[in-house]
Amino acid sequence: MKIIKIIIVILSLVFIVGIQGCGYDIEKIADKIADKIITNYENLTTEGVLEELVDGDTVKVRNQKTNELITVRVLGVDFIDIKGEKADGTPRINKWLDYGISEERVRYCYNRGNTELRNKWENITVILEYDDNEDIRDKYNRTLAYVKDSANPEKYLEQDVLLGGYGVVYDVGTLNCRYCLRYKEITQRMVDNKTGCLWSYSLGDEDPYRELY
Secondary structure (H helix, E strand, O other): OHHHHHHHHHHHHHHHHHHOOOOOOHHHHHHHHHHHHHHHHHOOEEEEEEEEEEEOOEEEEEEOOOOOEEEEEEOEEEEOOOOOEOOOOOEOOHHHHOOOOOHHHHHHHHHHHHHHHHHHHOOOEEEEEOOOOOOOEOOOOOEEEEEEEOOEEEEEHHHHHHHOOOEEEEOOOOOOOOOHHHHHHHHHHHHHHOOOOOOOOOOOOOOOOHHHO
8 A cells, every 4th residue: 555655646746746836725636636545545345255265364365356366465463374484594383382382282273273264264255455554465466455254344354363362463564554453452362361272271381282283
């Protein structure tokens, strides 16, 4: 969305130059144009069928209007990651081990979370909701959006990730996404109350999921 704002500014400047000297209140006209465009973009959504849940924070959605298959990085949450390495060479699973959770439990929750979320979300119609505080795509060219159930717009995939104990709030840089503060509160509540797959035992206790994986 930052790119959109830049385009709006440029177009507004061109518009201002074009009508200067005509006696119009240029500043008010430019503000109205920018506000209308930005408001419309904030309300822009895409509806489609969630064909594949790659994992809890990456999904593939078939656009109902264009038939395009969209790869979406779900905004606001970070699902458990047990595969591969980060740019600095450290295993991605280390983030979760640093919470004091056993590797067996992390792997168990990763598999259980994916199974549960696929059963709930695959092959249903969803709405992709965009965020004016975020770019439209990430560095991997994935569309950035929240994912909600078309039949129940109050139900978000991100909330299922957090309430199941399968991830944490996440945003690149500061927590400035539309729902980040809400998701931060949910994450903290889950950890404090020791509920959900990752958090439902005390640090130092025997991990009840160790023998299940």
